[in-house]
Amino acid sequence: MKRLTQENILAVALLCFFVGILVLSLDYSPRARLVPVPISVLGIILLGAQLVWQNLRSPDELHVDMLEFLTRRGINPVEGAEADDASSADQSPETPAAPGDLSVFSREVFAFGKVLAFVGLFLLLGPFPSVFIFTFAYLSLSRHYHWAKALVVTTIFVVIVYVLFVEVLDIQLYHGVLEPLVNNY
Amino acid sequence: MIEAIGGGLAMLLTPQAMTFMFIGVVYGLIVGILPGLGGIVAMALLLPFAYGYETAAMLALLLGAHIATIWGSSVTGILFKVPGAAKSLALIFDGYPLTQQGHASRALGASATAALLGGILGAIFLAVSIPIVRPIMLFLGPSEYLMMALWGLTIIATFSEGSLLKGLVAACIGVLIAFVGMDPVTATPRFTFDSIFLLDGISFPVAMIGLFAVAEMMKLFVKGGSILDRDVTEQRSTVMDGVKDAFRHWWLVARSSLLGVWIGVLPGIGASVGGIAAYAQAVQTSKTPEKFGHGAIEGVIAPDATVGANEGGGLMPTLAFGIPGGESMAILLIAFVSMGVTPGPQMLTNNLDLVFGMMWIIVLANAMTTLIGLVASPYLARLPAMNANIMVPLVLSVCFIGAFATRGHVEDVIVAAIFGFIGYIMEKYNYSRANMVIGMVLAEMIERNLHISLTLYGDTFIFTRPITLIMFIFIIVTTVMPFYRNWRRDRAVAPVAGGGE
Numbered sequence: 001m002k003r004l005t006q007e008n009i010l011a012v013a014l015l016c017f018f019v020g021i022l023v024l025s026l027d028y029s030p031r032a033r034l035v036p037v038p039i040s041v042l043g044i045i046l047l048g049a050q051l052v053w054q055n056l057r058s059p060d061e062l063h064v065d066m067l068e069f070l071t072r073r074g075i076n077p078v079e080g081a082e083a084d085d086a087s088s089a090d091q092s093p094e095t096p097a098a099p100g101d102l103s104v105f106s107r108e109v110f111a112f113g114k115v116l117a118f119v120g121l122f123l124l125l126g127p128f129p130s131v132f133i134f135t136f137a138y139l140s141l142s143r144h145y146h147w148a149k150a151l152v153v154t155t156i157f158v159v160i161v162y163v164l165f166v167e168v169l170d171i172q173l174y175h176g177v178l179e180p181l182v183n184n185y
Numbered sequence: 186m187i188e189a190i191g192g193g194l195a196m197l198l199t200p201q202a203m204t205f206m207f208i209g210v211v212y213g214l215i216v217g218i219l220p221g222l223g224g225i226v227a228m229a230l231l232l233p234f235a236y237g238y239e240t241a242a243m244l245a246l247l248l249g250a251h252i253a254t255i256w257g258s259s260v261t262g263i264l265f266k267v268p269g270a271a272k273s274l275a276l277i278f279d280g281y282p283l284t285q286q287g288h289a290s291r292a293l294g295a296s297a298t299a300a301l302l303g304g305i306l307g308a309i310f311l312a313v314s315i316p317i318v319r320p321i322m323l324f325l326g327p328s329e330y331l332m333m334a335l336w337g338l339t340i341i342a343t344f345s346e347g348s349l350l351k352g353l354v355a356a357c358i359g360v361l362i363a364f365v366g367m368d369p370v371t372a373t374p375r376f377t378f379d380s381i382f383l384l385d386g387i388s389f390p391v392a393m394i395g396l397f398a399v400a401e402m403m404k405l406f407v408k409g410g411s412i413l414d415r416d417v418t419e420q421r422s423t424v425m426d427g428v429k430d431a432f433r434h435w436w437l438v439a440r441s442s443l444l445g446v447w448i449g450v451l452p453g454i455g456a457s458v459g460g461i462a463a464y465a466q467a468v469q470t471s472k473t474p475e476k477f478g479h480g481a482i483e484g485v486i487a488p489d490a491t492v493g494a495n496e497g498g499g500l501m502p503t504l505a506f507g508i509p510g511g512e513s514m515a516i517l518l519i520a521f522v523s524m525g526v527t528p529g530p531q532m533l534t535n536n537l538d539l540v541f542g543m544m545w546i547i548v549l550a551n552a553m554t555t556l557i558g559l560v561a562s563p564y565l566a567r568l569p570a571m572n573a574n575i576m577v578p579l580v581l582s583v584c585f586i587g588a589f590a591t592r593g594h595v596e597d598v599i600v601a602a603i604f605g606f607i608g609y610i611m612e613k614y615n616y617s618r619a620n621m622v623i624g625m626v627l628a629e630m631i632e633r634n635l636h637i638s639l640t641l642y643g644d645t646f647i648f649t650r651p652i653t654l655i656m657f658i659f660i661i662v663t664t665v666m667p668f669y670r671n672w673r674r675d676r677a678v679a680p681v682a683g684g685g686e
Contacts, residue, residue: 010614014354021361024376032373035632036364043357050350104407111403112606115581119602122585123595131582138578157579161586164219168212169230171590 004054011051018043114138126176127165132158190312193541197549202241206546209249210553216250217257217269219587227254228516240524240539245546247520248496251513252550255492256300256558263292263485264569265580267398271389272492274622275464277397279477279484287421289566292485294427297558299438299486300493302431304551306442307449307494308544311501314446325451328646331634332656333451334458334627336663348615355616359624360631362387369629370636382596389625391588391597395604396611396618398584403609405573424562430482437467437483438490445491449498458630461623463491469663497547504532504540 022040025033121130132154139150165171197203209231216227227250236243258269263280276296283292338356365376366386377383405411431438441463448459467487468477477484503514505528521528532540588601611618638646647657 007614010610014358018357018361021376028368028373028375029371031636032368032371032375035628035635036361036375039357039360043354043361046350046354046357050348050354053350107407108403108609111406111609114406114577115399115403115602115605118581118585119598122589122598127586127589131586135578135582139574142574144572144574157582161583164215165586165590169216169590171586172593174589174593174595 007054008051011047011054015044015047015051018047122176124176124178126174126179128158128162128173129176131161189537190541192538193543194545196241196538196542197245197545199239199241201239202245205238205242206245206249206550207553209246209251210253210550210557213250213253214257214554214557217254218260219269219583219590227251228513232516232520236523240526241542243520243524244517244543245550247517248543248546249550249553252304252496252547253554255496256297256489256554259296259300259489259492260293260558260565263296264289264565265398266401267580267584268393271393271622271626272460272495273488274393274619275460275488276485278464278619279479279481282478282480283482283485284566284569286480288426288480289569290424290562291422291427291430291482293562293566294424294559295430295482295485296427296489297555297562298428298431299441299489301551301555302435302438303442303445303490303493304496304547306439306490307446307497308548310443310446310494311450311497312541312544321450325652326641326650327634327637328642328650328653329656330451331631331638332653332660334630334634336462336656336660338623338627338631351615352617352620355611355618355620356624359621359626360628361624362392362621363625363628364632369633382594385592387600387625388591388597389622390591391601392604392625393622394584394588395601396608396622398580399601399605400608400612400618402577402581402584403605404612406577409573411570411572411576424559427482427562428559431486434483434486437470437487440466440470441487441490442494445494446498448491449495450501458626459491459495460488461626463487493551497544500540500543500547504528504543 018040021036022044025036025040028036118130118134121133124130125133135157136150136154139145139153140147144150145153166173197206212231213227216230228247231246231250234246238246254270255272258273259276259280260269262268262273262276264284266277266281268274268277280292280296283289361376363386365383366374367377367384368375374384444463444466445459448462464477464484464487467483468474471477471481471483473481499514503517518528526532526536526539585598585601588597589595591597608618610616611621642649647653
């Protein structure tokens with residue numbers, strides 16, 4: 001999918017968000033909506049302008065740095081574009097880790113999936129079992145460590161985190177939604 | 186007054202007080218480094234252990250821990266782009282690029298030294314200005330606070346990394362997210378969708394964990410390698426370079442410290458706004474503003490000096506009026522009550538030695554924190570070189586437990602993950618995450634003071650309050666001035682360019 005299409009989808013999604021907020025705000029009392037309504041209207045106007053801007057101007061003009069604009073850094077537009085390209089090649093999330101590896105989109109899906117999996121484990125099992133499983137699985141499946149070393153590193157890490165949060169900071173633990181089921185069984 | 190200054194120091198120089206301060210500082214550094222847990226958590230957890238000891242020891246433990254959390258949260262902001270607390274947000278803009286370029290030691294050294302100098306200068310400024318602070322505090326009202334918050338919003342232009350329009354959109358989203366929960370003015374639940382959890386609103390620390398820490402770890406996974414730029418194989422500067430930087434920019438440190446004191450003195454503003462304002466004034470007054478955002482050391486020094494000085498200022502409304510200057514000062518008020526000390530105007534007359542004792546605690550705790558920080562910095566600076574395969578699971582684990590520990594709600598873990606996704610998308614498409622947080626921080630202050638101003642002074646309060654009007658004009662002038670200067674420069678350049686053709 002083209003970058004411009006992605007930008008348009010995101011802008012439209014944000015536009016829907018602001019419209020939704022505006023509609024919800026209208027149900028509140030005049031004082032409760034005193035600030036949310038103007039802010040959501042402002043958001044709608046800004047996104048409308050952004051949509052027009054990004055579809056009618058050339059892609060180079062989309063990335064106008066406000067600091068550069070205000071301070072007149074005075075870079076040559078061509079050089080600036082090249083520099084932007086170079087920096088985006090270094091830092092952009094679209095840069096793959098290694099040639100021949102998974103595509104950027106696949107890695108992004110994996111990244112989202114890993115976070116979702118961790119949160120799912122957290123809700124099911126509670127913090128420390130989920131940290132243990134996630135860390136051990138990550139270290140061993142990424143093949144960064146042999147599974148035995150991964151197990152040792154994970155155990156030490158979990159013990160440190162446990163001591164810090166539970167013993168030193170006295171944080172009350174959450175035991176996960178599975179615990180009552182296990183107890184009943 | 187000199188006697189009170191000496192008495193305050195003598196009160197502290199006991200083995201028990203100094204030991205308690207050391208324990209507090211070490212504990213505060215650990216808590217500060219953990220994401221989501223700031224000074225208020227450190228003080229709240231220590232409070233039950235502090236009862237039964239001498240007054241100076243109790244205050245040294247609590248304030249020492251609080252002071253140390255400030256630098257602790259700066260560390261993660263500089264090294265991992267994970268601000269430990271809202272007040273350290275501004276540090277990520279230049280601290281993290283410095284880390285990527287192999288200057289983490291220098292950034293940490295500058296940060297620790299600036300915080301120390303800010304703490305010392307803040308205490309001195311405050312001691313000198315005690316006689317004039319009270320009338321000024323009483324003179325400023327909600328409409329002036331509203332103007333200060335609006336001035337904070339103009340900073341958004343500075344932080345608009347990719348495009349001004351997108352930067353403003355991000356700020357609007359931040360403002361609206363801050364309104365989730367019970368409206369404190371009308372007691373109306375807003376945008377809660379009948380969820381009891383959302384009645385409390387979205388927690389700032391949790392949102393920041395998601396927006397920065399979770400999003401950065403996702404980005405690191407997608408990118409691979411480590412946080413450092415690929416051509417960086419070793420540290421390119423030392424901690425001492427950072428220390429020298431802080432002294433070299435003494436005028437910036439002094440200005441930022443003064444700003445920190447005054448922001449601390451005004452109740453309800455907080456160090457979060459202070460750090461952002463300090464960064465903005467550093468950009469606006471710099472001869473090389475184009476370097477900011479790409480690893481300018483001034484971008485680290487200014488916010489840290491302000492936040493360091495802010496604590497001294499925060500003591501003033503707490504002690505003089507019993508109005509906490511920030512959340513952590515509210516905990517200090519509880520400690521005062523347990524000690525039988527009643528904050529109020531008489532504190533500045535009858536208990537002046539106690540007031541100066543606390544200023545000495547700020548100075549000494551800052552010195553202790555900086556000393557430990559300077560020793561630890563070279564080791565901490567190695568952390569960003571860790572491979573993504575190790576860093577991602579470890580940082581994600583600490584972040585999610587930190588998110589849970591913030592309020593003890595498991596829903597906060599889900600919120601952190603959602604904000605992580607949002608943060609990743611915003612980063613990818615150049616919607617400034619910093620602007621979103623600035624919007625969140627300032628929204629409540631703007632709304633609350635707008636409501637109070639309308640109630641107290643009527644619809645035309647901007648024109649009926651002279652100080653408010655002056656501040657309003659100042660905001661307009663400082664916002665329009667760069668555009669006007671640009672326009673004039675363009676006009677001056679146009680004939681030359683035309684002649685050249």
